[in-house]
Amino acid sequence: MEIGYTLSFVDDDRRERGSLTRDQIDDQWRNLLTPEILRTRLISCSIYLTAFHLLKASAVDRIKSFFTDGFKDGKILVSAEYSTEVLARNRSPVYASLDWLKENGALNNEDVALYGRLAQHRNDISHALHANLLNETSMRELPVLFDQLRQLLRKIEVWWIVNVDNAIGQDDLPGDVAESDIVPGPVIMLDLMIGVALGSDDEANRYLNEYLQVAGQ
Numbered sequence: 001m002e003i004g005y006t007l008s009f010v011d012d013d014r015r016e017r018g019s020l021t022r023d024q025i026d027d028q029w030r031n032l033l034t035p036e037i038l039r040t041r042l043i044s045c046s047i048y049l050t051a052f053h054l055l056k057a058s059a060v061d062r063i064k065s066f067f068t069d070g071f072k073d074g075k076i077l078v079s080a081e082y083s084t085e086v087l088a089r090n091r092s093p094v095y096a097s098l099d100w101l102k103e104n105g106a107l108n109n110e111d112v113a114l115y116g117r118l119a120q121h122r123n124d125i126s127h128a129l130h131a132n133l134l135n136e137t138s139m140r141e142l143p144v145l146f147d148q149l150r151q152l153l154r155k156i157e158v159w160w161i162v163n164v165d166n167a168i169g170q171d172d173l174p175g176d177v178a179e180s181d182i183v184p185g186p187v188i189m190l191d192l193m194i195g196v197a198l199g200s201d202d203e204a205n206r207y208l209n210e211y212l213q214v215a216g217q
Contacts, residue, residue, distance in 0.1 A: 028134050043197050044142050045125050054186045058156045059115070060097045066164065092145040094119075106159035108118050111152060118149050122178065150190055157184035166198050 067082035
């Protein structure tokens with residue numbers, strides 16, 4: 001099988017637009033066979049899938065917990081209002097949750113549209129990882145997508161902390177703390193994943209060294 005045919009077949013998106021040039025084929029092979037490049041791309045895609053899961057959980061699970069009536073046999077009991085006030089909004093529990101968040105002032109139309117774009121990229125990576133690994137444009141977009149995802153995740157989490165958790169005493173925030181100073185747990189987790197897995201050796205080791213210092217090890 002010829003190299004050109006092989007890579008044109010792997011990269012479905014480019015194959016639909018026509019055959020690759022020799023330079024494009026050579027670039028794809030070099031990137032595919034360069035360990036540092038391939039590892040970074042694989043890790044980046046994996047972290048993006050994990051980060052999107054954090055975002056989706058923030059949008060859906062926070063609301064479900066808010067409508068919890070307690071526990072029975074180790075399972076969460078969700079109140080009937082969850083179905084009528086949230087799930088009834090959309091056939092998709094995710095978009096029903098996003099609509100609830102929008103109505104309550106946590107999000108706006110642009111945020112919901114952004115979630116849709118982030119979800120589409122998540123689907124692209126999940127269903128066609130091989131094509132994304134070879135697609136220079138897709139890889140260049142990832143840093144921007146990470147930043148957008150982080151901002152949206154932080155916006156949802158900060159809204160819950162300020163308007164719900166703090167109000168019912170789950171979070172006791174000092175009165176002089178600005179929203180811009182709040183860094184929610186899921187955002188910290190995302191920052192750690194990116195810093196440790198994709199940062200420089202100095203940055204990656206800094207987190208471990210700080211932990212060991214705090215832990216007295």
